[in-house]
Amino acid sequence: MERAGHLPGLSADAVGWRTLTFRRGAETLDVAVPVLSEAQIAELAARVRTNARTYLRRRTVAEIAAIIDRAVARLLDRDDPWRQKAERLLPLVTGYDAEMVRLGLTGYLKTFRGPELRKFIAEDFANPALLDDFQPMPKGGFARAFGPELLLHVWAGNVPGLPLWSLISGLLVKAGTVGKLPSAEPLFAGWFAQILAEIDPELAGCIAIVWWKGGDEAAERAWLTRADTVVAYGGNDALEAIRARVPITTRFLPYGHKISFAMVARSALDAGKAGVVARQAAYDVARYDQQGCYSPQTFFVERGGRVSPREFAGYLAHELDALGSKFPRRPLSMGEAGSVASWRNAEETKGFADPGRALLGDPAGSWAVAYTDAADGLSPCGLNRTVTVVAVDRLADAVPGLAPYRAFLQTVGIAAAPEELFALAGALGAVGVTRLCALGRMTAPEAGWHHDGRFNLLDLVTMTEIEGSAERAADAFAPYTD
Amino acid sequence: MLALQKVCPDVTEARLVEDLLAFIAAGEADEEAFNRMALAVFAHQFETNAPYRRFATQRARTLRTVKSWRDVPAVPISAFKDLTLSGRPPEECPHVFMTSGTTKGVRGKSHHPTLAVYDRSMTVNFRRRFMANPYGGDHDRLRMGILFPTEQAMPNSSLAHYLALARSEFGTADSRYFVSDAGLDVDGAIAALSRAEETGEPYALLGASFSVVHLMDALAERGRSFALPTGSRILDTGGFKGQSREMAAEEFYGRLSATFGVPRRLCINMYGMTELSTQFYDDGNETCPSVKSGPHWIRSRVINPLTGQEVPRGSVGVLVHHDLAHFNCASAILTEDAGVEVEGGFQLLGRADGTDAKGCSMAVEDFLKAARAS
Numbered sequence: 001m002e003r004a005g006h007l008p009g010l011s012a013d014a015v016g017w018r019t020l021t022f023r024r025g026a027e028t029l030d031v032a033v034p035v036l037s038e039a040q041i042a043e044l045a046a047r048v049r050t051n052a053r054t055y056l057r058r059r060t061v062a063e064i065a066a067i068i069d070r071a072v073a074r075l076l077d078r079d080d081p082w083r084q085k086a087e088r089l090l091p092l093v094t095g096y097d098a099e100m101v102r103l104g105l106t107g108y109l110k111t112f113r114g115p116e117l118r119k120f121i122a123e124d125f126a127n128p129a130l131l132d133d134f135q136p137m138p139k140g141g142f143a144r145a146f147g148p149e150l151l152l153h154v155w156a157g158n159v160p161g162l163p164l165w166s167l168i169s170g171l172l173v174k175a176g177t178v179g180k181l182p183s184a185e186p187l188f189a190g191w192f193a194q195i196l197a198e199i200d201p202e203l204a205g206c207i208a209i210v211w212w213k214g215g216d217e218a219a220e221r222a223w224l225t226r227a228d229t230v231v232a233y234g235g236n237d238a239l240e241a242i243r244a245r246v247p248i249t250t251r252f253l254p255y256g257h258k259i260s261f262a263m264v265a266r267s268a269l270d271a272g273k274a275g276v277v278a279r280q281a282a283y284d285v286a287r288y289d290q291q292g293c294y295s296p297q298t299f300f301v302e303r304g305g306r307v308s309p310r311e312f313a314g315y316l317a318h319e320l321d322a323l324g325s326k327f328p329r330r331p332l333s334m335g336e337a338g339s340v341a342s343w344r345n346a347e348e349t350k351g352f353a354d355p356g357r358a359l360l361g362d363p364a365g366s367w368a369v370a371y372t373d374a375a376d377g378l379s380p381c382g383l384n385r386t387v388t389v390v391a392v393d394r395l396a397d398a399v400p401g402l403a404p405y406r407a408f409l410q411t412v413g414i415a416a417a418p419e420e421l422f423a424l425a426g427a428l429g430a431v432g433v434t435r436l437c438a439l440g441r442m443t444a445p446e447a448g449w450h451h452d453g454r455f456n457l458l459d460l461v462t463m464t465e466i467e468g469s470a471e472r473a474a475d476a477f478a479p480y481t482d
Numbered sequence: 483m484l485a486l487q488k489v490c491p492d493v494t495e496a497r498l499v500e501d502l503l504a505f506i507a508a509g510e511a512d513e514e515a516f517n518r519m520a521l522a523v524f525a526h527q528f529e530t531n532a533p534y535r536r537f538a539t540q541r542a543r544t545l546r547t548v549k550s551w552r553d554v555p556a557v558p559i560s561a562f563k564d565l566t567l568s569g570r571p572p573e574e575c576p577h578v579f580m581t582s583g584t585t586k587g588v589r590g591k592s593h594h595p596t597l598a599v600y601d602r603s604m605t606v607n608f609r610r611r612f613m614a615n616p617y618g619g620d621h622d623r624l625r626m627g628i629l630f631p632t633e634q635a636m637p638n639s640s641l642a643h644y645l646a647l648a649r650s651e652f653g654t655a656d657s658r659y660f661v662s663d664a665g666l667d668v669d670g671a672i673a674a675l676s677r678a679e680e681t682g683e684p685y686a687l688l689g690a691s692f693s694v695v696h697l698m699d700a701l702a703e704r705g706r707s708f709a710l711p712t713g714s715r716i717l718d719t720g721g722f723k724g725q726s727r728e729m730a731a732e733e734f735y736g737r738l739s740a741t742f743g744v745p746r747r748l749c750i751n752m753y754g755m756t757e758l759s760t761q762f763y764d765d766g767n768e769t770c771p772s773v774k775s776g777p778h779w780i781r782s783r784v785i786n787p788l789t790g791q792e793v794p795r796g797s798v799g800v801l802v803h804h805d806l807a808h809f810n811c812a813s814a815i816l817t818e819d820a821g822v823e824v825e826g827g828f829q830l831l832g833r834a835d836g837t838d839a840k841g842c843s844m845a846v847e848d849f850l851k852a853a854r855a856s
Contacts, residue, residue, distance in 0.1 A: 157841045235848060259844040291841025332788070334798045334820050338834030339845070341787030341800070342818060345558035349565060352536050365788030380849040383841075408844055 002089065004186040005034045006193035006209040009047050015040060018213075020183060022093045024331070029092050033186050033211035038222050044208050045178065045226040049150045051205040052176025059203075061121060061131040064171055067203055069114035071195045076109050082195055086160075086188065094158045094185055095330030096288060101160055104287065107444050108161050112168055116447035121172060123448035124457040131173060131461075140468035145461040147173030148228035148251070154242060156234040158184035159288050164192060166231050169456040171207075178223065181211045182233075214238070221245050229253065229460060253459055255452055258293035258410035261300065261378055262439060263395050263424065264312065265416035269305025274315055277415045280440030282319030284413055285367075287443040289329055290383045293452075294411040294435070294442050297381045299389045300398040309391035310358070313371040317360040320367040320385060329366050329385055336384060337365075343382025344368050377401035395420070399427045406432035410452060413442040495569065495595065498526050498809055502599050502779070505806065506606055511778040516806075519779070520551035523806050523813045530569035534812055537561070551781065552792075556802045556814040559757050562590030567811045570595040575810070579640035581756045592640070592756055592811050600759040603807040604644055605651050607777045611763035612686075612717055612750060613652055621684070621713075626657035627674050629689025629697060635663070640756045641719065645688060653686075661693060668700040675708045675742070684713030687742065691718040691734070691751075698741050709743035716744050719752040731770040753830060757815050759807035762827075775827030780805045784823045787816065787834065798822050800834045 007015065016035035021028060036044065056064070074080045078087075086105060091098040110116070121128045125145070129135050134142035151170045155163040163179055167189060170177045179189050190209040197204030212219035224230060224242070229251040232242050239254040246252045262284065268277050284296050299316070301309035332340065344361060347370040351357040356373030367385035376390050378401065392398050395416065402409060409432040414421060425436055434453030435445065450456065475481065505511065505519050525545055527534050534557065538544065543555040557567065562581070566572055575593035577600075582589070594600060613621045626649055631639075633646040649657050658674065660667045678685035687694070694716070701707065716738060721730075731751075739746045747766030753774050754761040760780040764772035776782070784799035785792050793799035801821040804814045820834040 159841055162842075233842060255842070257842050257844040257848060259849065288841065291843050293842040293844070295841075295843050297843070334787075334800065334834050337786060337788045338800055338818060338820070341816075342558065342560055344788075345816070346560050346564070348540070349537075349558070349561040352533055352540075352565060363789070380844055383843055383845065405849075408849070 001030045001032055002187065003032045003190075004181055004209075005190045005211060006197070006204065006207060007034060007036075007044060008051070008197075008205045008208060010036075010040060010044060018211075020186060024092045024095055027092055029089060031093070031186050033181060033183075035212070036210060036219070038218070041210075041219065041222040042226070044210070045150060045223070048176040048178060048206055048208050051202070052149055052174065055202045056171075056174045056176065056206045059174070061128055061172060061174070064174065064203070065114060065117040065121070067196065067200050068112065068117060068168055068171060070199050071192060072109050072112045074195055075192075076106060076113075082191055086191065089187060090160045090185070093187060094160055096158075096160070097327040097330065100287065100327040104443075105161060108164075111445075111447040112164065117168070117172070119448045120169075121457065123450070124455050134464075134466060137465070141471055142466040143463050145173070145463055147175040147461050149176050150227050150229075151175035151177050151460065152223055152227035152230045153177070153179040154230065154232040154234070155180060155182045155189065156184075156232075156238070157182055157291065159292050160185060161188050162233075163189040165451065165456075167192065167207075169460065170231075171203075173457050173460045175229070175460060177207045178227065179207070179209045180223070181209060183211070183214065186211060215241075217245070224250070231255070231460075253454070257408070258452065259378065259380060259405065259408050260294050260296050260411035260413070260442060261298040262296040262413035262442070263398070263416065264299060264301045264439075265395055265414075265420050266302040266305035267417040267420065268415035269302070269307040269312060271306050273415075274305070274307040274312060277439055278312060278315035279319045280415075280438070281316055281413070282323050283440050284442040285316075285320060285385055285387055286323040286327055286329075289385055290381075292443050294445065295383075296411075296413055296442055297383075297387060298378050299387060300392050300395055301389055302395050303391055303393050309389060310371055310373075313358070313360060313369050313389040316387070316389065317367075317369045320369065321362060324362070324366050324385075332384060340365060340368075340382040340384050340386055343386055344370075347388075375401075378405060395424055396427060399424075399431060402428075402431045402433075409433045411435040411437060411442050411445075413437055413439040415439050494526060495530075495810075498522065499596060499599055502806060502809060503602055506599075506602050506777075506779055509778070516778070516781060517551050519806050520554060520804060520813070521548065523809050524548055524551075524554045526809060527569060527812060531567060531812070533565040534567055537565075551804055552783065554804060554814040556790075556804075556816040557812040558816045559590060559755070559818060562592065562757055562811075563588040566591070566593075568593035569810045577643075578638055579643070579756045580638040582639075590756060592808070594759075595810055597643075599807045599809060600643075601647060603760045603777070603779065604647055607761060607763075608648060608652065610777070611765075612648075612715065612752075615713060616748070617713060621652075623652055623654045624657075624684055624686040624715075625674075625678065626653040626686045626688060627671060628657070628659045629661055629666070629671075629687065629693035630659070631661050632659055640754070641690065644754065644761070648688060660697075661689070666693065666696050666700065668697065668704075671697055672701070672704075672706060675710065678710055678714065679708055682711045684715070685710050686715050686717070687744075688717040690720045692720065694718050694738065695734070698737055701741055707741050707743070713748075714742070714744050715748040715750060716742060717750050717752055719754060731767065731772075735767040735770060755803075755815075755817070757808070757811070758803060758805045759809075760805045764827075771829040771831065773824055773827045773829060776803075776805075779807055782821075782823075782828055784821055784828065785816075795823050798831060801828065801830075 017032040018035050020031045090101045130145045134144040137143050153166050193207045193209050224245050231253045233255045236256050301312050348359045358371045361368030370388045412433050538555045541555045575595045577594040579592045580589040633642045636642040660671045735746050735749050738749050746768045749767050752761050762774040762776045764774050781804045783802045787800040801817045801819045820831040821828045
């Protein structure tokens with residue numbers, strides 16, 4: 001039995017616990033998640049708020065970053081008991097391949113080391129001291145950025161460690177933090193808070209990691225009405241339900257599900273380069289089995305290279321097959337298997353009537369590549385290592401068809417020469433794409449990434465300004481005034 | 483024999499129809515008999531139905547390699563939207579059943595050159611599963627109320643045809659429909675139900691699950707409930723949108739029984755599909771999910787949809803049906819229904835789709851919704 005969450009000031013005996021059971025093959029893990037009464041919610045919210053006011057607010061952002069860095073260092077240390085626990089339990093909970101989880105954690109956590117955290121802050125604040133004290137402004141006067149006193153995160157999904165992104169963003173703006181664990185991966189965020197507690201108990205007192213059952217209106221409302229700002233992840237239906245319960249005076253920052261895709265220019269399709277490109281592309285597909293919003297679902301591949309789009313589909317299939325033995329796909333639920341099967345069946349059926357289509361896949365169904373000559377636009381695949389390769393004369397031809405999906409576009413993995421890259425970037429940005437990256441890097445955004453084009457830290461703060469007039473007027477009341 | 487089929491498809495089709503009617507009439511079929519009939523149907527479909535032949539060949543299932551009914555390749559029901567799966571040219575088929583609207587607006591079609599087999603399949607099975615008198619003997623006819631449009635109003639609905647057949651073959655002359663262009667005839671239904679209460683003769687209410695819900699809502703609004711005479715029964719079909727199926731079913735049958743005074747063991751759910759010519763029934767819904775089963779000319783398997791392999795007995799998988807009565811299209815179909823094999827049949831566990839997706843990657847359903855909205 002593993003206890004999830006982090007409840008400063010509440011004794012474990014005083015709260016209710018509910019067991020979530022995770023199975024992988026013969027292994028079973030029971031995770032106890034906390035179920036709080038309304039009174040306990042009120043108490044915890046008040047405590048986190050007070051602690052943030054009295055402790056976090058008084059630390060400098062550099063001090064906070066240093067503590068986070070120490071916690072991240074422990075998670076990167078393979079001899080550390082926390083890291084070992086994460087490597088042992090996360091594959092069991094999420095179903096992902098253990099080696100993939102291990103590599104993924106390291107790659108991800110690296111982006112939260114000290115220097116990376118400074119980049120994070122610098123991305124949003126040219127002068128990070130704004131977070132610590134009033135700073136002179138070019139227009140005159142002074143300003144200081146205040147984070148919310150109580151920031152509520154509603155996390156979702158099973159990609160290991162994902163909650164860390166917003167949790168750390170919140171801490172960097174000195175927000176008292178309450179995070180709702182995702183039922184699909186209810187461990188990591190609580191562990192991080194507990195590591196912080198070992199390093200700096202006072203800081204950890206400004207964080208509560210809680211749980212309620214998705215759709216539990218009473219619990220959700222109790223938290224939502226107590227927060228100053230709410231960051232929420234999930235499908236649009238879930239987000240809409242949350243938004244309906246957020247008071248109008250509360251800032252609401254939703255991160256909905258997104259779709260990402262890739263583009264391969266003919267300049268990347270000579271015999272020497274195409275294999276490498278396909279390997280990187282396959283890695284983006286296989287990593288976390290396409291569960292991430294940054295995972296590619298369609299590949300637009302340009303005609304006219306030495307390697308044709310159809311051949312590229314074959315390369316990609318080959319690489320997916322190879323990755324499948326190195327990092328096997330996690331076992332699918334019957335519903336997920338059904339989705340993959342119905343996508344594959346539909347692609348196969350289309351192929352009967354159209355010789356310009358092909359479906360490549362292994363008999364066990366652990367991956368599939370659909371190829372089409374037709375001018376198909378972006379389309380979601382069956383996830384879990386299924387992709388469509390769409391042949392296009394020019395990559396730019398694919399762009400107009402993206403416009404209807406503006407609100408859902410996110411990452412484009414791209415293999416193209418510099419000129420093409422910048423030309424496409426303009427067109428893609430104009431239809432709503434917010435991130436372009438190299439193939440092979442789609443699932444590993446840089447430190448300081450503007451998630452969905454937004455500002456990780458700036459979106460959380462409010463500015464308090466001392467206008468020049470106040471400053472000048474103050475002079476008149478100074479003891480030294482003549 | 484194959485040569486003959488090529489030369490004269492109509493003759494072989496007529497013979498197949500005869501064989502199927504005899505097969506249904508036989509009352510039972512052991513593994514060997516089912517196999518023999520299944521292989522004959524497969525041979526017919528393979529020979530006469532080019533898209534199906536392509537589909538089967540792609541899976542290396544040919545007349546040579548298919549040795550048992552289990553080897554007959556199952557067509558995913560989504561394929562009925564993209565392919566014309568008909569042995570006879572569609573223009574020679576007077577009856578076309580279509581699925582109701584789908585997310586993409588394309589409707590799956592099942593072509594029937596004749597309804598002789600469909601109708602026999604329906605009536606033989608219906609008599610056994612719905613008309614049985616729990617107090618001994620069968621009812622020849624019951625007074626029926628039907629909560630669905632007529633066959634004339636919905637000529638391409640297999641359910642409308644099914645219910646029309648129920649009424650003409652098993653209903654009394656004063657059986658009637660309570661759904662028309664004007665909507666649900668609540669007053670008419672109340673009058674019929676009251677009359678049944680007065681006469682004491684068993685009454686049968688049949689229709690789409692959602693229409694039954696509408697009627698119950700309307701009755702609740704008027705504070706009406708009934709105690710239908712002993713032997714009365716209810717047939718619903720189609721299931722309910724939203725909510726998880728088990729929860730909804732439990733609630734639905736509880737309410738059904740309370741509203742009409744029909745014991746839950748006489749509240750029967752029919753599971754049918756446009757892509758089939760045979761229906762499954764349960765023996766009432768005292769407990770949910772109930773156990774569904776079909777007659778001897780249909781067999782079901784529970785498979786892993788990705789590998790096509792059967793799952794171990796008792797595990798959840800996706801249902802494949804081998805319906806020999808669906809001779810003109812594809813007798814083996816791969817559904818999108820999750821199920822589990824149990825003693826005496828299978829339990830339906832809702833749809834096997836990606837509703838439990840784990841990540842923040844956009845799935846097909848959401849995408850389509852977005853596409854429609856924009």
